[in-house]
Amino acid sequence: MNRGAGERRFTAALQAAYDAGRLPLISEIKVRSPKEGDLLAGRDPVVLARTMVASGAACLSVVTEGPNFGGGLELLQTVSSAVPLPVLCKDFVTEPKQVWERRDAGAACLLLMVSQLDWSQLKALHAEAHRAGLETLVEVHDEDELRLALTLDLDLLGINNRDIRQLERDEGTVANTLRLLDSVPPGVQTISESAISEPLEARQVIEAGGSGVLVGTAILKATDPAAAVRRLVQALED
Numbered sequence: 001m002n003r004g005a006g007e008r009r010f011t012a013a014l015q016a017a018y019d020a021g022r023l024p025l026i027s028e029i030k031v032r033s034p035k036e037g038d039l040l041a042g043r044d045p046v047v048l049a050r051t052m053v054a055s056g057a058a059c060l061s062v063v064t065e066g067p068n069f070g071g072g073l074e075l076l077q078t079v080s081s082a083v084p085l086p087v088l089c090k091d092f093v094t095e096p097k098q099v100w101e102r103r104d105a106g107a108a109c110l111l112l113m114v115s116q117l118d119w120s121q122l123k124a125l126h127a128e129a130h131r132a133g134l135e136t137l138v139e140v141h142d143e144d145e146l147r148l149a150l151t152l153d154l155d156l157l158g159i160n161n162r163d164i165r166q167l168e169r170d171e172g173t174v175a176n177t178l179r180l181l182d183s184v185p186p187g188v189q190t191i192s193e194s195a196i197s198e199p200l201e202a203r204q205v206i207e208a209g210g211s212g213v214l215v216g217t218a219i220l221k222a223t224d225p226a227a228a229v230r231r232l233v234q235a236l237e238d
């Protein structure tokens with residue numbers, strides 16, 4: 001792929017965390033979710049982001065989708081310019097121009113959801129992201145989506161424990177990741193996303209061959225988000 005020097009910032013940060021003995025955690029900022037309602041509770045996203053960084057997160061994620069999750073590009077811009085870590089942009093991207101807008105707002109990695117795109121769109125957006133110097137997290141929920149995703153030259157595969165078509169109203173369990181990981185060839189870096197709260201669940205993902213976990217709600221709803229991040233990051237220590 002046509003990526004210049006220094007542009008694999010997101011996967012490099014995950015690897016650096018792992019090499020340092022930390023569980024590679026992508027800590028997510030999400031204004032609200034259809035299931036949980038308001039998740040910021042009046043907090044300043046920049047303060048939250050800095051807390052996540054200081055507590056050992058490898059990377060951050062910002063949900064920029066507006067109608068269901070209350071996000072926007074300004075939020076991505078604000079957070080990405082306030083922290084030194086690479087940021088994943090989570091949104092329902094379908095158009096090439098959205099790729100560049102998110103790059104300009106500071107994203108290092110872009111979510112692409114197999115469930116939301118037809119094959120030619122997925123391929124085109126994946127290539128466009130690389131042209132814009134972004135890595136991608138290609139998200140799947142089941143075997144059929146996984147098979148499609150694996151035909152791409154993946155930077156990162158995301159296994160969503162929830163079915164995004166239900167907009168997070170379903171419970172989701174890390175068992176979905178553990179099951180699908182059996183069908184992921186070695187060498188494909190895989191992130192388990194959603195419905196993770198316990199360090200043990202995060203550890204199971206790594207022990208099953210995963211490269212990291214993405215956690216939003218459990219950190220945002222914790223009475224002490226810094227402690228919640230630290231517990232997850234330390235999940236590989238015995």
Ligand SMILES: O=P(O)(O)OC[C@@H](O)[C@@H](O)c1c[nH]c2ccccc12
Nearest residue numbers: 090091193194195196215216217218
């Ligand atoms: O809050 P959780 O259960 O920890 O999940 C985070 C993340 O995986 C979830 O926000 C998400 C996964 N895929 C998405 C696509 C769009 C918006 C949001 C998402």
